[in-house]
Every structure is written in C-alpha cells, then in structure tokens.
Amino acid sequence: MSDGATIAFFPEAAYGPALNSVGIAQVCRDRGHEPVFICDPSMEGVFEDYGFEEHYVPMSDPDADAGWEEFINTHIPNFDKDPIDQLDNYVEETYDAIVASAEWAETELPEVLDEIDPDLIVVDNVILYPSTKQYGVPWVRITSCSENEIPDPNIPPHLSGARADDVEHYHEFQGRYEDVIEDVHERFNDFLEEHGEDPYPRGLFYETSPYLNLLKYPERLRWDRWNELDPDRFQYLNGCIREENESYEVPDLDAADDAPLLYLSFGSLGAGDTDLMKRLIEFLGTQEYRCLVNVGDYEDAYNDFEVPGNVAIESWFPQQTVIDRADVVIHHGGNNTFNECLYYGTPAIVMPYVWDGHDNATRVDETDHGIKLHRSNWTDDELAGAIETCLTDETIRENVDRTAEDMQSSDGRKKAATLLEDVLETHG
Structure with a gap:
C-alpha cells in the first residue's frame, strides 16, 4: 500500500507549517509517492513553486473587510504584554478566528478530499477539521508549534512562556486561559457536535x-513530561x-569583512511593528557588525529612513x-526560525x-x-x-x-517520510 501513495498535506495557512510540510513532501516525492497540498487561496503558489499540486479550501470569508495588516496593527500594543495578559485580547481573538477558519473549511473540504482521493492525510494545524478525521484513511498530526501544544501536567502550558521550574505560574496561566477561552471553546464544541x-x-x-x-x-530541548x-x-x-x-552573497557593508554577521527577522507578524524595527536598525548601526534585516512586506516604510x-x-x-552563515540571529521565536537556528x-x-x-x-x-529578551523593554547596553x-x-x-x-x-524529513510509509503499510 505504501508504493505510489497519494498523500494529502494540509498545513496551516502560515509559512512556518507550510514550509515544514514541504520538506517532508520533497522526500515522499523522491520515494515515488504523490504529495499534494490542501491550502487556503492566500497560499496560492507557495507549494507550486516546489512542484506540488495545490487544492484550495477557503478558510475565511472572502468578503470580510479586516485583513492581516489591520489585525497586526490592532494588536501591536498587546505585543508588549506578558503572555498571561495577552489571553483576553490576542489569544482569544486568534482562537476565535481559528474556529471560524474550521467552520469555513468544512463547507468545501469534504469535496476537495473526494477530488484528491488520498491514501493518507497529514495535517499540521492547531484545530481539528472533522473531515480529515472522518474521511476513512489514516490521518497523521504534525505539531509544528512548541512541543507543549501536546499538554502534560509536568510541563509549562502552551503559550505561557513559563520556565520549566515555575510550577506556580503553570496553574495561574492555565486557569486564566480556560476562563478566557470558555465562550470560544463552547462555540468550537458546538461545531464538533454538528459534525458528529x-x-x-x-x-x-x-x-x-x-x-x-x-x-x-x-x-535535546524537550521537557521532562509526567x-x-x-x-x-x-x-x-x-x-x-x-x-x-x-545562494546568497552578503552585500558590501560599512564594516570589516570579517566582522560577525547578524541576522534580524521578526517574521510577517513582527515586521508590522515598523517603529520597533527602525529602533533596532538604528541600534545595529552603532555596532561593529555586518547586519541583515528582514523587513517583510513593509519595505516602503523605510523609504525616508x-x-x-x-x-x-x-x-x-x-x-x-x-x-547557516550568521554568527547570531535575533528573532521572534517563530517555530521555523527557532528550529533553523x-x-x-x-x-x-x-x-x-x-x-x-x-x-x-x-x-x-x-x-x-x-x-531571551523582552521585545521592546531593553536598553542598548x-x-x-x-x-x-x-x-x-x-x-x-x-x-x-x-x-x-x-x-x-537525525534528518527529520527522511524520518518523517519513513514513518508515514509505516502508517501506510500498517493501516492503508
């Protein structure tokens, strides 16, 4: 059953999970399988650029006025808050949007799965899409986010930022999280019930x-689970x-050719805080390093800077x-950059x-x-x-x-492909 299998990858509509799945799919393709991708229309072309077939499932209302940039701008003041103080704003609103994405996806996802007719479904998401579980073939969950997305009483709660030895913070954060998320979660459970x-x-x-x-x-960084x-x-x-x-050639910069190379990237989310990015760039200008700064889709904001x-x-x-070439990376903690460093x-x-x-x-x-440093509450020293x-x-x-x-x-890509083949062999 594992020979020439059709494997449907369904990553979250974000570049981190998307590109992680690409790595696994590349090995699966090399082994004679047919990986295809299910994605939101906003990700059109991302997987085709790597030679994979794309199937689109809308995950939001195409007529909605609020866009990604507006969402970021609304929450920039919340980015300075402690994780527990982000629960009743950024976290709650994000989960509300995630539940909405599942509701939207389920209107077309069953038909798309029928069209693909996969032998295996591989999902990298933070929420259940019932069709992926109910389709009738084995399904695999990938966790691209931090390991603690799969909970355990002996490790910090997901999103808490708590240290491993800060048990008191575990309980405080978890209790607050469950209170804040109650209404959104009830809506999600209603959605689950509607879909059996x-x-x-x-x-x-x-x-x-x-x-x-x-x-x-x-x-090597995993927690000690109970x-x-x-x-x-x-x-x-x-x-x-x-x-x-x-390939990439570091441009000629006003620094010694052998000066340490720094790379700064805060991803598509953090790049929206252009005031902070400019402050960081000005700071880097006072240092004797060569510096590369990813400003994302906001390059125009630096025209007069x-x-x-x-x-x-x-x-x-x-x-x-x-x-690979940098001596130090400054980043926002996104899972791809975290793992790549x-x-x-x-x-x-x-x-x-x-x-x-x-x-x-x-x-x-x-x-x-x-x-670890606070994103904005730091001095130059x-x-x-x-x-x-x-x-x-x-x-x-x-x-x-x-x-x-x-x-x-370890070669995680090859390990993952081998494990997927084992699932096909055992359960296909």
Whole structure:
C-alpha cells in the first residue's frame, strides 16, 4: 500500500507549517509517492513553486473587510504584554478566528478530499477539521508549534512562556486561559457536535492522532513530561529543514569583512511593528557588525529612513542560507526560525511577541542555546551585551553545536517520510 501513495498535506495557512510540510513532501516525492497540498487561496503558489499540486479550501470569508495588516496593527500594543495578559485580547481573538477558519473549511473540504482521493492525510494545524478525521484513511498530526501544544501536567502550558521550574505560574496561566477561552471553546464544541464529533475538554482544540503524531521539536530541548509520549504514536523529528538550493552573497557593508554577521527577522507578524524595527536598525548601526534585516512586506516604510551603512534591509532573504552563515540571529521565536537556528548551530536572541514565541524564547534561554529578551523593554547596553554573550559564551556555543550535530544527523524529513510509509503499510 505504501508504493505510489497519494498523500494529502494540509498545513496551516502560515509559512512556518507550510514550509515544514514541504520538506517532508520533497522526500515522499523522491520515494515515488504523490504529495499534494490542501491550502487556503492566500497560499496560492507557495507549494507550486516546489512542484506540488495545490487544492484550495477557503478558510475565511472572502468578503470580510479586516485583513492581516489591520489585525497586526490592532494588536501591536498587546505585543508588549506578558503572555498571561495577552489571553483576553490576542489569544482569544486568534482562537476565535481559528474556529471560524474550521467552520469555513468544512463547507468545501469534504469535496476537495473526494477530488484528491488520498491514501493518507497529514495535517499540521492547531484545530481539528472533522473531515480529515472522518474521511476513512489514516490521518497523521504534525505539531509544528512548541512541543507543549501536546499538554502534560509536568510541563509549562502552551503559550505561557513559563520556565520549566515555575510550577506556580503553570496553574495561574492555565486557569486564566480556560476562563478566557470558555465562550470560544463552547462555540468550537458546538461545531464538533454538528459534525458528529464528541466535545473536547475546555482549552483543547485538537486531539492526537491514533495513528501517528510527529513533533518538529528538537529532542535535546524537550521537557521532562509526567506522562511520557508513547513512541509507537509520537515521534520527534529534530526539526524538519526543507531542501533549498539558494545562494546568497552578503552585500558590501560599512564594516570589516570579517566582522560577525547578524541576522534580524521578526517574521510577517513582527515586521508590522515598523517603529520597533527602525529602533533596532538604528541600534545595529552603532555596532561593529555586518547586519541583515528582514523587513517583510513593509519595505516602503523605510523609504525616508536612513539605513546605517553596516545594515542591509530586504523584504526577503533566503533564510536557511543566511542563518547557516550568521554568527547570531535575533528573532521572534517563530517555530521555523527557532528550529533553523538550532539546526545550523547559530545562537539566538529571542524577543517574542505572541503565541509559542514565548515558549520557544524561554526554552532557548533556560537550556543555554541563546538569550531571551523582552521585545521592546531593553536598553542598548542590554542588547549589545546579549549579542556579545552569544558570540563568546562557551556554554552557549557548545550547546548549539551539539544540538546542531544531533539535528543534522537525525534528518527529520527522511524520518518523517519513513514513518508515514509505516502508517501506510500498517493501516492503508
């Protein structure tokens, strides 16, 4: 059954999960399978660029007025808040939008699945789409977000940013989260009931697969769970770095050719806070480093801004290539950048905004793979000191080197493809 199987990948409509799935799909294709992608129309072309067939399922009202940029601008003031104080604004509104995306998707998803007729469905999302579970073929869950998206009483709650030893914070955050999310979760359970599914415990929006669950998380940074995950159903991939063939030459900058190379990227979300980005760029201009800054879709905001001579800004960089060459990366804690820094052995300064960026920032800091800083509440001396520590601290350098060696030797893409073939062989 595993020979020439049609595998439907259904990642969240965001570049992190999308590109993670691309890495696995590339190996599946090389092994003679036919990977196809289910995606929101907003992701059109992302998978075709890698040679994969796309099938579109709308996940939002096409006539809605509010767009992504407006959503970001509304929440920029909330990005400075502690994770627990983001629950009744950013987190609640985001889950409300996620539930709406599932409601929209279910109107067309069953027909799209019939059109594809997959042998296996692989979902990388934060919410259950009932059709993927009910279609009648094995389904696999990928967890691209932080490992604690699969909860355990002995580890910090998802989105909390709590340290591993801060048990008091666990309970405070979890209680507040369940209170804030109550109305949204009731709506979600009504949706499940409409589609023949049992309700979920409050706070949960997805279940684990009875077939296979793949965690992108690096094993060397995993938490100490009370209930260990069954290896027959749960496997760590140690990252999942896609194959890219992009070269990049660092432009001539007003800094020594052998000066350390810094890369700054806050993803599509953080790039919207152009005031903070400009403050960071001005700071980098005072340092004796070569600096590359990803400003995303907001390059026009810098038309009248004087970029320092040692800094190059672009709307896009070949990130894996740049991270591999960088000496330090400053980022927002997004899962792709989090994993790519560890995979290439590059220390990171993580300045989280929202979501699992808080968890990833804390984990990098408490395992000595880099440093966590508040995204805006820092002084020039503090940030300069953090960069210097990442460049020179022997413990950090040794840890990132060991983790990189472990992740690269694991080859998460090939491991995932092999495990998917095992599911097809056993349950197909």
